[in-house]
Amino acid sequence: MPELIINGPAGRLEARYHHESASDSPIALILHPHPQFGGTMNNQVVYSLYHTFVERGFSVLRFNFRGVGRSQGFWDGGPGELADAACALDWLQLVKPDARSCWIAGVSFGTWIAMQLLMRRPEVEGFICVAPPSNLYDFSFLAPCPSSGLMINGDIDRVVPSSSIAELTGKLKTQRGIKIDHEIVPGANHFFEGKMDELTDIVGRYVDMRMTQIPKEKEKAKASKEPPPPAPAEVEPGDEEE
Template sequence: MPEVIFNGPAGRLEGRFHPSKQRGAPLAIVLHPHPQFGGTMNNQIVYQLYYAFAERGFSVLRFNFRGVGRSQGSFDHGAGELSDAASALDWAQAVSPEARACWIAGVSFGSWIGMQLLMRRPEIEGFISIAPPANRFDFTFLAPCPSSGLFVHGDQDRVAPVKEVTSVIEKLKTQKGIVIEHALVEGANHFFENRVDELMVAVGEYLDKRLDNPPRVAVASRAD
């Protein structure tokens, strides 16, 4: 997939972008786990999410937050990373001006950033939030949650226990017509070790339901 460099608030940001061949295709932005604990855009789940969207006809971008890989700047405890995500969406919209909609997906720390971006950008119509660390970061800003989406958790998650996420979801205020779904992956820990396939089945089923079973698009080799 094409490597891209775009400007962020703290300098250049490194990413990978798959442009859809279909005019007006929707956009998806995928956000990686915590930069200080090894999170990068090449995280296995981020990688799989990227292709899940690409194979369903999206133009999709994954990128490294500031200070990760070849992205400039340094870790900013969430505030700067949210600005990075906003810049990523701005860049994707600039190169795909006819995009009719946008989705956001995030893993762990990235899910916290993604949900904050969702609250600020009304064009985001769907989300995938994987292993959101509701015990470590405040999710009470989701009041109301403006878009339908999916939370996914492993039932053996010790980093962000599922009961914490369930509590957040139960307290979510939603707008009329908004539906929040929650999927549990049996036997999965916070990193979905040996359970990534099961995770992606849950994500794929949700996307297919929301998108009305879109035809699959041939995507260049995942080794590219």
């Protein structure tokens, strides 16, 4: 887990990166919670997500948004943090240009940035949103949501009620070809204190399931774009063979 410095849009971005030697290893970018409320790339949930992907053969990057830790710059309320995330994903794709799959994951505020990035990057095939603050931020830009993914929260989360996330998930489920799963962890608060094993298990099983499905999804999408075979030529009257 070497320390890494990425040249970001507002100066350096402090990061941690796990590299898989296989040239086509899938990639994942992890985004941390709200910087102004203590969120960093070393957040417990971020750390858990990072290792969940590492254990499944992904090359994984997590980083500190501008103004956090050793990252330069200042809090920008969203636009600057989105630019940071886009820059981090660019770096990851330059390092792994042959990655067979691209994922993004976020925690709380990080999910709002992750989903905005998802809308701008069609190569992202899967996402994990942990405790998305759908009651605090506008997620209406997910129209339509371009990829399937997982929403997960705790049932005693006092920051983001389950009903708010269920409503968001319900809206996204209406879109053709997109499947949004919603899991609720009993007894878990906004920070999943004492419930990390349950969170890790749910995310791990979901990633395993999707990684078996994505090749099939790609084949189906490819087949739907292929032009139909040409229709047989019609025989004009009098042209029949004698």
